[in-house]
Amino acid sequence: MTDKELYDSLTYEKKNAYTEMTDAERAEMTELCDQYRGFLDRCKTERECVKEAIKMAEAAGFKKLTELDVLKPGDKVYKINRNKNIFLAVIGTEDIHKGINIAGAHIDSPRLDLKQNPLYEKNDMALLKTHYYGGIKKYQWPTIPLAIHGVIFNDKGEKKDIVIGERDDDPVFVITDLLPHLAKDQMAKKMTEGIEAENMNLLIGGIPIEAEDVKEKVKFAILKLLNARYGITERSFQSAEFEIVPAHKARNVGLDESFIGAYGHDDRVCAYTTLRGILSETAPKRTAAAILVDKEEIGSMGNTGARSAFMTMTFAEITEKLTGRCSITDLNRVIENSACMSSDVSAAVDPNYSEVSEARNASFAGKGVSIEKYTGARGKYDSSDASAEYVYEIGRLMDDDGVIWQTGELGKVDQGGGGTIAQYVANLNMDVIDCGVPVLSMHAPFEVVAKTDVYMAYRAYKAFYKR
Numbered sequence: 001m002t003d004k005e006l007y008d009s010l011t012y013e014k015k016n017a018y019t020e021m022t023d024a025e026r027a028e029m030t031e032l033c034d035q036y037r038g039f040l041d042r043c044k045t046e047r048e049c050v051k052e053a054i055k056m057a058e059a060a061g062f063k064k065l066t067e068l069d070v071l072k073p074g075d076k077v078y079k080i081n082r083n084k085n086i087f088l089a090v091i092g093t094e095d096i097h098k099g100i101n102i103a104g105a106h107i108d109s110p111r112l113d114l115k116q117n118p119l120y121e122k123n124d125m126a127l128l129k130t131h132y133y134g135g136i137k138k139y140q141w142p143t144i145p146l147a148i149h150g151v152i153f154n155d156k157g158e159k160k161d162i163v164i165g166e167r168d169d170d171p172v173f174v175i176t177d178l179l180p181h182l183a184k185d186q187m188a189k190k191m192t193e194g195i196e197a198e199n200m201n202l203l204i205g206g207i208p209i210e211a212e213d214v215k216e217k218v219k220f221a222i223l224k225l226l227n228a229r230y231g232i233t234e235r236s237f238q239s240a241e242f243e244i245v246p247a248h249k250a251r252n253v254g255l256d257e258s259f260i261g262a263y264g265h266d267d268r269v270c271a272y273t274t275l276r277g278i279l280s281e282t283a284p285k286r287t288a289a290a291i292l293v294d295k296e297e298i299g300s301m302g303n304t305g306a307r308s309a310f311m312t313m314t315f316a317e318i319t320e321k322l323t324g325r326c327s328i329t330d331l332n333r334v335i336e337n338s339a340c341m342s343s344d345v346s347a348a349v350d351p352n353y354s355e356v357s358e359a360r361n362a363s364f365a366g367k368g369v370s371i372e373k374y375t376g377a378r379g380k381y382d383s384s385d386a387s388a389e390y391v392y393e394i395g396r397l398m399d400d401d402g403v404i405w406q407t408g409e410l411g412k413v414d415q416g417g418g419g420t421i422a423q424y425v426a427n428l429n430m431d432v433i434d435c436g437v438p439v440l441s442m443h444a445p446f447e448v449v450a451k452t453d454v455y456m457a458y459r460a461y462k463a464f465y466k467r
Helices: 003-010 023-042 046-059 217-230 234-239 265-279 310-323 328-336 388-400 422-426 451-464
Strands: 076-081 085-090 100-106 111-122 125-133 146-153 159-164 202-205 241-246 251-253 259-262 287-293 339-342 369-372 405-407 431-436 447-450
Touching (some): 023 046, 023 259, 023 265, 046 076, 046 085, 046 287, 076 310, 085 265, 100 310, 100 451, 111 146, 111 217, 125 217, 146 234, 259 451, 265 287, 265 431, 265 447, 265 451, 339 422, 339 451, 369 451, 388 431, 388 451, 422 431, 447 451
Parallel strands (some): 100 287, 339 431, 369 405
Antiparallel strands (some): 076 085, 085 287, 111 125, 146 159, 146 241, 251 259, 259 447
8 A cells, every 4th residue: 555545544534525426416416406495485484394394294195193093114104383393203113112213403594573563653654673583693684675474363363374575576575774875873883783673674665545534644554455465453463473584585506506595594404304304214124203393593492492392292102102102211211212313504614704613623515414523602512512422323324325424513612603402302311413514604694505515414314314
């Protein structure tokens, strides 16, 4: 063996995934990414993601878990939690007490929500008050076309699904900003203070109604429109859930169309590939499962977040329907023998801001799915740190299946950081590791991912289910 051959065998270097792929893999990648763009356009809220997941699952032969009294190997089931959370499973041939292979992604993304009493009039314009959700850069949201998605109840108690701003002939909405000529004071502020949260108000109308005895003529005109179209009143907003999201479509990026730009890659890119992975399962040895959760962007709290008991309750229900019983000891055995992939995105090194990353231990767009032993901030705070045994096992699974993967961490040690649902799964006494797609411009209204990494994430989750 020459020194060069020995050097190559002893050292490690990340490679561009395109150079490692066959023509057949590239064709499969292109088809997957085209379908993923359609998913993004249809699924801009967690409710819409669950609806689409149900549609895809039923087309693949999945049935509602609640409608089955007994389970057997090969059964495909799903369970919904409050329309914002879904669990899917394919029952394996192995004893359930030996554990479940589960991949978990979140389907909420940073956005703006409407307040409970949002509608007001000022300067002959009707506006809606908002409250931002998750970690956003507030200055990125004014002056871009925005759409309204959500649910509201009319006076008859009927739930109305409302989407305005997505069709080509729909109006869109906008948060206005100061012109540069008058922004001297604003431009002198820190970036975190340049746009104040209470000024992020959505412009929705400006034509006054012809009624002399009405004080707020524009607001009244908007209320009349809403009542005529949806049967709602101003008070209906108090129980409504409205999310304000970018109105643009997912697009190919680059002359070679090597990237996808869209709102909501974090974390719908992992949710979609996880979903496609579980839907492709037919007869696994170990029971395979996927869970899509809500509330990750605000700490995973709540009955539809990763900290809720929904996952363990569903584990118990599956165990009971398979074996005829599920004591607390049975459930504990299932959980401790299970393994999880926390399917969440990572930060890709940005060539314009490479100083915030440590290149040897960072994820790069186009170099495969990223596996992260730990996340957290600074001293690994709020992190799950996977064991050497589990990291090795996952890496071996990826290699054996031809998955192109890399390792990474979220920025330099003292630069910042972030967390995923991994820590909450680990607290149940389950092996877990983060595995997902590196993202450029994360949490922006238009995020960017490499198509190769989307494809390798899908391949990674499929390989994991063979564990």
